[in-house]
Amino acid sequence: MASNDDYAESVLSVVERIPPGRVMTYGAIAEYLGAGGPRQVGSVMSHYGGPVPWHRVVNASGRVVPGHEQEALRRLREEGTPLRGDRVNLREALWWPDESDR
Numbered sequence: 001m002a003s004n005d006d007y008a009e010s011v012l013s014v015v016e017r018i019p020p021g022r023v024m025t026y027g028a029i030a031e032y033l034g035a036g037g038p039r040q041v042g043s044v045m046s047h048y049g050g051p052v053p054w055h056r057v058v059n060a061s062g063r064v065v066p067g068h069e070q071e072a073l074r075r076l077r078e079e080g081t082p083l084r085g086d087r088v089n090l091r092e093a094l095w096w097p098d099e100s101d102r
Contacts, residue, residue: 007036011044014097018056020079022095023088025060032097062087 014029026038026045038060045054045065055072058064063086064072073086082092 008044015052021081023056023058023093062090
């Protein structure tokens with residue numbers, strides 16, 4: 001795996017490209033990068049995620065970041081992200097970068 005700084009930059013770069021109204025899971029970001037796992041992505045987001053659209057990264061069941069639920073759900077609603085109660089409807093909202101996004 002690349003250095004911690006390189007990994008963090010890669011995670012943040014992917015998050016910056018998630019379009020409004022769409023989300024990625026922590027695990028999907030790790031899978032896309034081919035490195036780390038959901039916990040590593042979560043760690044990057046907790047330390048460096050403020051400037052990027054952090055609310056577009058959810059867990060595998062569609063739940064938003066703990067401790068910031070109200071703000072995340074508000075932002076997701078404003079963007080028209082499909083929700084089911086307090087979870088993102090992953091069937092409709094999950095996004096995966098294509099090769100042109102690399």
